[in-house]
Amino acid sequence: MKIFVNLLCALGLFALALSAHAEDHQQKQSIVFGVHSKTAPLEWRNNGVDQGFNLELMDRIGQLTGKRIVIRRKSFQQLLEDVHNRDSLIDVIAVVSPITVDRTLSQSDPIYATHAKAYTLQGKSFINGWADLAGKRVAIKKGAFVDVYISGKQQNFKRVDVDLYETGFQLLIKGEVDVVIAETFVARRLLPLYPPVRSSSDPLIYGAFNFVSNYKNAAMMTQINDALRQLKLSGEYDRLVNKWFGTGREKVDLNSAQKKMLSLAIFVSLLSAIGMLLTGYISLSLRKRSKALKGELAQRKKAEQAISKLSKQFQSVLDGIPHGVTLFNQEAQCLWSNDNNNDLLSNPDFHYIDGQAFNLTQALTDALAANKSQTTDMQIGNSYWQMQLHPIIDQQVVILLEETTEQHSLRQANDEASRLASLGELSAGVAHEINNPTGIIIHSIAFINDALRDLSEASNHYQKQNPFWTIAGLAPDVAISELDLSSQSIHEGAERISRIVNDLKRYAMPSLTHEYQPICVNEVVEVSLRLTANQTKIFNVSTDLLSPSPIVMGDAQQLHQVLINLIQNACHAIRQDADCYESGEHINIKTSVEDEHICLIVSDKGAGMDQATLQRITEPFFTTRRSSGGTGLGLSVCSRIIKEHKADMQITSRLGIGTVIKIRFPLTY
Structure with missing residues (x-):
């Protein structure tokens, strides 16, 4: 019996050892990746599924290193504590580091660039730099790259530590802080949730996303860096960047987007329903109005008595008027005319200035229906006319025709001059705005040219040590030459932009x-x-x-x-x-x-x-x-x-x- 008990104990101890060995082996074959962000496109959860740029990139690194990636979602402060704790299960986290400051832990090559800016309430003055923060209450996220950047530096503002950037925005709304310095990707998601907050500065700190490892896994970072460099050389890193950060394709919070789309759909449905009711009401009103107009036109078709003859003296006076004067009844019968340009009213080429065909009967009907004088511009060929319709007693209309070709030409010339003057002012303003970024391009490309000359010597030296080294898939000397040609093309293009802008200015100021x-x-x-x-x-x-x-x-x-x-x-x-x-x-x-x-x-x-x-x-x-x-x-x-x-x-x-x-x-x- 004692031997049987000892045998069972030995088997149990062996099973425990085998289980511990399997668990240790599984841990060695996996990387526990801690995430905290809810900000697209870096990392977030949609319908219970973790996704984002950092997660997909780490998944590819795991495939290249032959290790399984295990996701653990915690708060930012918990992850900072875990990555400094040797006994923690967290192996790697993704954080932002200032480009001028290194963290004490082992970190990877830069993954993606970002920056931090100052955010204030609407109506506050613009912050041009750190000096403008003097005496202000500034919210800083504890442990974030802003905190790392200012640590050990002289601070002329009152620092208020917060656990999250969102907490800083809430304090800003309450008036408990004056400024929040926040990383741009997080702030971009929070701004729609806090309308009184706005961006109030240019970038104050530039940083880059890095993978940071636990003390016990410092050797793992070498494998991660090798895999990361392999992804960059193969072009797959660029594909991931284009997928998650490409122009016009920035990822958003899908849950928020679905809610907004639902609200929009409800609004459109309500608007459509109101439109249908309004259309029905207008249609009913138009039917009633049409019926009333038909009845009125039927009554006006009755014969009317002929008007009294005008005196010869009045006839001679009207005949002496250079403009056409014609009297019509509602049946478009000419009751009297001074015979000046009367034929235009029946000419099929005589039309409104907007191109609409002219119908004498319809024009008379409209004038009588409106029962007020009307003035319209007419055209026939290259000549322009002004036509006046004046309803008088007994359902009659007097039509006056006056040629306005010369006045029309002068008005067109004046309008053209005014439009060109406005375009000149607009061109000068646009040219001024383009000059600034063009100057930045020219200044920056000059620095790149100087850097390429210095890198050329370093490239030749390194190539001797590593003959198989390539740059973007090309031999180093060919790549340096291509880079030099590209920088020259950029410089020539920027100078050409500058010349075009100057020409645009010259177009606005032709007297130069x-x-x-x-x-x-x-x-x-x-x-x-x-x-x-x-x-x-x-x-x-x-x-x-x-x-x-x-x-x-x-x-x-x-x-x-x-x-x-x-x-x-x-x-x-x-x-x-x-x-x-x-x-x-x-x-x-x-x-x-x-x-x-x-x-x-x-x-x-x-x-x-x-x-x-x-x-x-x-x-x-x-x-x-x-x-x-x-x-x-x-x-x-x-x-x-x-x-x-x-x-x-x-x-x-x-x-x-x-x-x-x-x-x-x-x-x-």
Whole structure:
């Protein structure tokens, strides 16, 4: 019996040891990932399912490292305590670290960039920097990257610690704090819930999401970093970023979206029901009104007595009036007329100025029904008229006709001048707003160029140590060269934006003067073709340049802009499904000297233009490509530049044949 008991005890101890070994083995084959965020698109729970960028990224890392990812959802403060506790089951968490401060724990390469800003109540002044926080009560989330950033730094404001950014927003509403410094992804979700709160500063702290490991799992971070780098090299990291952070595809809280959609559907249903009731009421009213009008018109069809003859003296006075005067009854019978332009009323080409056909009987009926004078503008051919209808006694109407062609032309000219003046002011304002970001691009690309020159030497040194090292799948020297070409293209594009903006300003202020210099026309063609190589690479572009090159007095950058615009228009005019796309030559650029003029000719075999389009082609903001992003400023600015160079532009075009644009400069050399 004693032997049997000892045997059972031994079997039990063996089973416990085997279970502990299995549990320890399972823990070694898994990574416990602690999450706390409820903010899309990083991580959140929808219908009980955890999802988000961090979760999907960690899941891929687990696949590459051969470990199962176990999700544990806790509060942020609990996760901070767990990751510093060696006995905790939490292995890794995702937190934001300031880009200038490292955490004491082992952390991964940066995952995704973010920043923190100041948030205040509506109506408070804008915060330009840390100095503006002096003396204010500022809510700081304990343990967050804002807390890490300011730790150990001098603080001239009163700090109020909170457990959540949402707690800070609640204190802000109550007036217990003046400012909340919050991370942007969280604040973006909270702002719709707290309408009185607004963003009141530019980014104060820049940070990046990192995976942070427990002390006991520091070696695990090496595996995570290797997997993370492998995902970046394979392009799968970029796919995840585009999926969760791509333009126009930012993830939202699905539960909130469903509630909003339900509320919207209820509102639309109520609106539809009200619309149906209103439509029924209007329909019933219209039926009653139609019945009343039919009865009234039936009564007015009775014969009326003829009016007394006008005296000869009154007749002579009316005959001497240069305007047409005609008296009608309600049956559209002419009772009297001075015979001046009376025939217009029966002319089928005589119509309202908006194009609506004119019907004399209907006009008389409407005037009598309204029983008040009416004045309308009319048109026939290129002449304009003003027609006045005056109801008088016995259901009669006097019609006065006065020609207003000259007044109409003056009014159109005045309206056009006013519109162009407004467009000029608008263009100047838009140009001013574009200049600021363009300057930032030019300044930043200069720094990138300097950095590339320094990195080139480091790249050569590292390549000697690691011959198989690549950058974005390319050999280091090829990648550095491509980066250099890309930065140059960005710089050239930014400078071109700046030049276009200056041209837009110049269009608004055409009185500016220029000091022109001798310009080689052939060189203008070659530079413009290089700048438009990306657009013209699918077309067959030929050149016929006069040698030696003609010389004109002008501004090279402005002439580049003119020719670039003409080349781009030619590319847009050529449809890839057209017959000309399969033919030999698509676009031809020619320089020549003709009739004491230097000519720059751009011809294409595109769709061509009709006469109506040709008449408005240089009008500001007129474009046939509005749906594809056309602004209508291109040829307008080009026309302005050409006039400033004392040149002229001749345009000939036929539908289905193509377009030829000839710019003629005065011969000065």
